[in-house]
Amino acid sequence: MHPRLSVDEYTKGILAGDRNTLSRAITLTESRLQEDKILAAAILQNVLPYTGNALRIGITGVPGVGKSTFIEVLGKHITSLGKRVAVLAIDPSSKKSGGSILGDKTRMEKLAHDPMAFIRPSATGLSLGGVARSTRESMLLCEAAGYEVILIETVGVGQSETLVKGMTDFFLLLMLAGAGDELQGMKKGITEMADMIAINKCDGDNKAAAQKAMAAFRNALHLFPKPESGFSNPVVCCSASEESGIAEIWEHVQRFHEITSENDFFIKNRQLQSLEWMQDSVRQMLEENFYDHPDIKRKLTAVRKAVTKGELLPVAAAQQLINLFVKRTI
């Protein structure tokens, strides 16, 4: 890691759109060191007035759906319209494999060399909560550096979509045609979260199947209640490799932005997300303080054992521990 800059140097560099300073500030948000955390917090508070202006888009889909190619093509489309785009990722699997999504930069070579684009792989070695925090903060730093569209990639398994949904304005689900693929490996309930479904790889021999899947999803979505956003979730086909359907998808995103800006859903959703972020942070910090407390650490194993054996009521066990923790607080 480079030597740190001063808070002022980071702030000025980011606001000037300097990619190197931006990168180094993002690295701070990924650090576990207390001094880096304090530095990151100060930078974030400084740039806060310059954040919030980007359109934040979450993109999910199972491995193999073609997310990287799709994001590269969508990103190129957006920069061709004169907008600066940043690509981030939340990838819980990066912890295990060491290789994250986006990690293989060659997969997005064209976009990586586009001066209007900034690509940052998912942080490795952090917990999912840590990655989420770092991605949220990185997003704000990218906004302060002048990026107008943020694409956040995730995989369609586990809790990561809920996290991405909670930090983006628009949530796009990429799918493949094919019996059962909709269910296998895909977290249930995810179609409900999506603002739009795109069936990818609608090309060649796969075209008919993709169009059939599109029709099936359109039918299925009629069964769901109308989204709060006021925007009726479209289901479309696209082919990232043939670059077809991409402009249409971007138009839908634009229309979503217009509709939700008019009906105030956009701003209300942002405010709600901020409050939830605060609430989640409070909960996380409370639990960290609790489970790190020396008295709790000393007692926890014995208490868990008594609970597991059925000797102590779980709620009574919790109360005992809480009494230890709170006695010096109130």
Place this chain on the structure above:
Amino acid sequence: MHPRLSVDEYTKGILAGDRNTLSRAITLTESRLQEDKILAAAILQNVLPYTGNALRIGITGVPGVGKSTFIEVLGKHITSLGKRVAVLAIDPSSKKSGGSILGDKTRMEKLAHDPMAFIRPSATGLSLGGVARSTRESMLLCEAAGYEVILIETVGVGQSETLVKGMTDFFLLLMLAGAGDELQGMKKGITEMADMIAINKCDGDNKAAAQKAMAAFRNALHLFPKPESGFSNPVVCCSASEESGIAEIWEHVQRFHEITSENDFFIKNRQLQSLEWMQDSVRQMLEENFYDHPDIKRKLTAVRKAVTKGELLPVAAAQQLINLFVKRTI
């Protein structure tokens, strides 16, 4: 409310299987009064060694699926086999309407008059968390009073099934045949939670449709990964009004119990549930203590406002509040 008994009187009455004492003890678990809570905790700790021996079954399904009739018929079947059964409910809607599921006792008249059965409607006027806590504690009290099967009814909307799933050994989903009914109003992901699906109202003109739905669900479940329990989730048809298919359902439950007792899933699941109950209680108590703290109360509105306006980073806001709360702890 009756005047309270002593902890010893409650304990002895419950262990002797006295229904009136059991009822009054359950009322204590529903109380918001601190003295009642302390009393309930003492009784629970006393009877704890006599709990855990019942088979705990959660039953869910959308309104109209025929849950009450089904539970009455299943309950009668169980008592006819010489087993004592208790019926409880978690019903978030009871708060609003005043009339809870199970509230209309006439709906289960036969079971209500069965000396081998005990029916207790969902508590009213409590939060969902409060109902969950009270139902968990009521379940233990019923077990101590000698009930060998606990049926916990809930409705297939909102968070209540997750709660019921987290406190039962077996989770039964009741469904109806009919296009789209599977999705409308039903929380997504619920089929994944179920250990068994029963298509009810498989009678008269509805029989063919019910059997078709059964086949469709059997096909769909093949797409899901094999359950951890080692028990392949059956999909069956039944008719509560014609009392058909009920014995078969009970046999499946028995087989689940055998299989999961042999492969240790049963006991491991119970232990996990106890630890999760403890962890949830810790989290809930931490948050209660936090948000009730006078310093936090004084600051919270202003902080939330600054966060909503985008003047303060949510995670920085959380840190500020946590510092107020924890400063006297460590």
